[in-house]
Amino acid sequence: MRSGFTLFEALIAMVVIGTLLSIILIVVRPNDVKQDAYKKAGLELYRHIDFATKQITLKNSPTYSLDSVVLSDGTSFSIEKEDDAKYFLELYKKYLIVKRSDKNISEGAITLRSGATFEIELYGDCSIESTGLYNPMLPNTSRAQKSCGLIHFDVNGSNSPNILGVDKYIIAIGKLGLK
Numbered sequence: 001m002r003s004g005f006t007l008f009e010a011l012i013a014m015v016v017i018g019t020l021l022s023i024i025l026i027v028v029r030p031n032d033v034k035q036d037a038y039k040k041a042g043l044e045l046y047r048h049i050d051f052a053t054k055q056i057t058l059k060n061s062p063t064y065s066l067d068s069v070v071l072s073d074g075t076s077f078s079i080e081k082e083d084d085a086k087y088f089l090e091l092y093k094k095y096l097i098v099k100r101s102d103k104n105i106s107e108g109a110i111t112l113r114s115g116a117t118f119e120i121e122l123y124g125d126c127s128i129e130s131t132g133l134y135n136p137m138l139p140n141t142s143r144a145q146k147s148c149g150l151i152h153f154d155v156n157g158s159n160s161p162n163i164l165g166v167d168k169y170i171i172a173i174g175k176l177g178l179k
Contacts, residue, residue: 038167041155045116046171049151052095053177060091066148067126067175079148079173082124089120115157122149126175147172147179 005013053066060069066079069091077084089110097113110118126148151171154162162168172179 035166038155041114041116042153042167042169045112045114045118045153045155046169048096048112049092049118049153049171050178052092053173055095056088056091057177065175066173066177079122079175080124080126082122085120085122085149088122092118092120111157114155115159117152117154117157119152120149120173121152122173123147146174148175149173151178 056069057064057066060071062068062070066088068076068078069087070076075087077087079088093110096110096118112118126146128147149172151173152168153171154168156167159167164170
């Protein structure tokens, strides 16, 4: 008479138990899975915005900074002028993949193809200290000194949860790019 399990039977039992546990964890903790997806989307969108910022400075600024941007038609504007946010929105619109939606653009937001929203806010002074910022590339960011403005983006647009650091992010803009 044989007692106990064979190695093969024990392995099969462990695989079945492991599979059941992973299913239970996904069912019990769906928000964690969603939050991970939002953070991944946030990082990807941050990379696109960072790339667009670099393109703006490389192709439109003789000093490679955001405080002196000159377009090919001779129009010049600066990150230090609050009223020039609309020009930067137009430039970002050029370098980010966007749905053409005049309504959103006129409201100061760009709707990206993924359904995300993007908005730029300039202070008009690059000496202001900004607090409470969340940069997805630097998760512990709580203070960005000497900001010229902010870029707000939401990876899933107006859909919930609309929580800072989960699906909504704020990035400080400095003269030389994103902080």
